[in-house]
Amino acid sequence: MRRLSRFLALMLAVVLAGCTKPDFSDAEKTTIASLALSSLPALKPDTTNRFADVPAAAALGSTLFFDQGMSGDGSISCSTCHKIDRQFQDDLPRAVGVGRT
Ligand code: HEC
Structure with a gap:
């Protein structure tokens, strides 16, 4: 009975530990922050797309996107x-559009 109680207490601790937010170190937080889109350098001009930096083309793309x-x-x-x-x-886990595939 005592072994069962210890086992159940351990299982409860494992379940509760899984429910808490991950505790990232400062180094891990720095790495995670470095992956944010906002931390990327400015884009270089795209020499393969003559419309890439045309504001009207960007506006059309934005309109279509929404x-x-x-x-x-x-x-x-x-x-x-x-x-x-x-x-x-x-x-x-799976995209949901007009229908689900
Ligand atoms: C129903 C949900 C849904 C809609 C609506 C949708 N997408 Fe996507 N899109 C996805 C998913 C899911 C993926 C990832 C597919 C994969 O990785 O297999 C994806 C991937 C992409 C990618 C590739 C991204 C990459 O990193 O390679 C681009 C670009 C993209 N979509 C653009 C668009 C554009 C433009 C539209 C509108 C015209 C659009 N998507 C509409 C769900 C959607």
Whole structure:
């Protein structure tokens, strides 16, 4: 019985440890911060795309990116899945669009 109690206490500790936020070291936090999009240097001019730095082209791309009219039923845009405040992803294991595959 005592062994069972110890085992259950250990299992509870393991489960609770898994529920807490990871405790990153300062070095790990520095590494993680270095991977943020905002820490990247400014883009160099793109010599393979003559429209890359044309503001009107960027505006068109932005309009299309947020345009739900691009989807079959008018409910989904690129930004539905590529969330700009989530590093252009949606936190889901599988994307959900008009339908699910
Ligand atoms: C239903 C959700 C969904 C919608 C809507 C969507 N995407 Fe995606 N997109 C994804 C997923 C999921 C991936 C990753 C696929 C993979 O890695 O296999 C992806 C990948 C990409 C990639 C490649 C990224 C890389 O790192 O290689 C680009 C570029 C992209 N999408 C652009 C777009 C554009 C532009 C639109 C709108 C016209 C759009 N997506 C609409 C879910 C979506």
